Amino acid sequence: MTPYWQRDRHADRRPLLLARNRVKAALRGWFAAEGFIEVECGAIQRSPGNETHLHAFTTLWQPEGGAAEARYLHTSPEFAAKKLLAAGETRIVDFARVWRNRESGPLHAPEFTMIEWYRADAPWTAVMADAVELCRTALAAAGRERLTWRERSCDPMAEAERLTLCEAFDRHAGLRLAELLDDRDALAAATAALGITVAADDSWSDLFSKIVVTRIEPHLGHDRPTLLCEYPVAEAALARPCPGDPRFAERFELYACGVELANGFGELTDAVEQRRRFVADMDEKARLYGERYPIDEDLLAALPLMPPASGVALGFERLALLATGGRHIDDMIWTPFPV
DSSP states (O other), rough: OTTTTTTTHHHHHHHHHHHHHHHHHHHHHHHHTTOOEEEESSEEEEEEOTTTTTEEEEEOOOTTTTOOEEEEEEEEEEHHHHHHHHOOOOOOEEEEEEEEETOOOOTTTEEEEEEEEEEEEEEEHHHHHHHHHHHHHHHHHHHSSSSETTEEOOTTOOOEEEEHHHHHHHHHOOOOGTTTTTOHHHHHHHHHHHHHHOOOOHHHHHHHHHHIIIIIIIGGTTTTTTEEEEGGGOOOBOOOOOOOOOEEEEEEEETTTTTTEEEEEBBOHHHHHHHHHHHHHHHHHHHHHOOOOOOOHHHHHHHSOSSSSEEEEEEHHHHHHHHTTOSSSSGSSSSSSOO
16 A cells, blocks of 8 residues: 555545544534533553453553563543542543554554543433534534445434344344343354354353344444443443443443444442452453453542543544545544554
8 A cells, every 4th residue: 555655645635634633623622612621641551441352552661770560552541531530520521542452444543532521420311412412513524414434324413313232132133132141152042043153262242242243233323323322231341230220231332324433331430340340351351362451450449539420432533534434544544553
C-alpha cells in the first residue's frame, strides 16, 4: 500500500480527515453545551484494564536509581476517570488516545481515540440517550443524511431500537438465553446446532460471543440505531446488576450499520464484587493467553467513594468513519499505526 505521506494518497485522504476534524469539533461542542468538563487521563498506568480478551502495550518505568517497573499504555481511561468521580467530579469526558494490541483491520486500529464520558447520579438510560445524540451530531457535522458502512445504512434521527440480549437471542438465533445461563454444555450444543464451530476448550463466554458476532451483530443498527442491552452479568465485568434480575447487568452497546460504536454501563461501585470479577477475568486470561495484568488497587480503594454513575466508551474513529462514508478506519487517522 502507498504510504500515507505520499502526496497523492494524502490528497485522496485529506477531505475525509478534514471531515473527521469537523465531527470531533462538533462532539466537543455537544459535551460543552451539556456541562461536561473535559479531562485528560494519563495514558501510562499500573494496570491497562482487566478484561480477558483485551491486550495491552507494555512499557517500563525506570525511576532514577531504582529498579525498572512494568507499566502499560491504557486500553481505556476508565480506571483513572472513575478515580476523578471519587474525587468529586460529576460530569466528565475524555477524548483519550488508547492502545490495544493484537487489533488491526477495517474497523480496528491498535491506536485510536476513545470518547469516554461519565454522569454521576444519572441512570444508564441517560448515557444511552447521549450516545444516540452523538451519532446525530456527528452526522450533521459531516453534512450527510445517513450513517453508512459498506452496503448498510442507518438513520440516527430515527428513534433507536432498544433490544435486550434475551430478545436478541430469541429473535436472531432462536435461543432462550435465560435458560442457558451458567450451563456451558447446553450452550455448546445450541451453538453447534446453529452451525457454529465449537472448540473443546470454548468457555461459556466464548460460545456466547460466537453467537453474538455471527448471528446477532449483523442484524443490528439497520435503518435506525440499536441499543443492545441487559447483558448476562458474566459479560459485564464493570457494570452493576439489573435491579429486577441480578443475572443480568446494566450494560449496553450501541450499533449502527451492524457496527458496534459504544459500550456503556451503570457503573459497579462494589469493590469486593469488582475484585472478584477482576480475579476471575485474569484467571481466564492466564488460561487462554498465559499472561495476566495487575489489579489496580487504587481503583478498588476509590470505588466506595464514587457516587452512583453511568458511563460510556465510544470509538471516535468508528463513528467518524460511518458519518463521513469512509472505507477503512485508517481514513480517519492522520498518521496510521505502523503495521
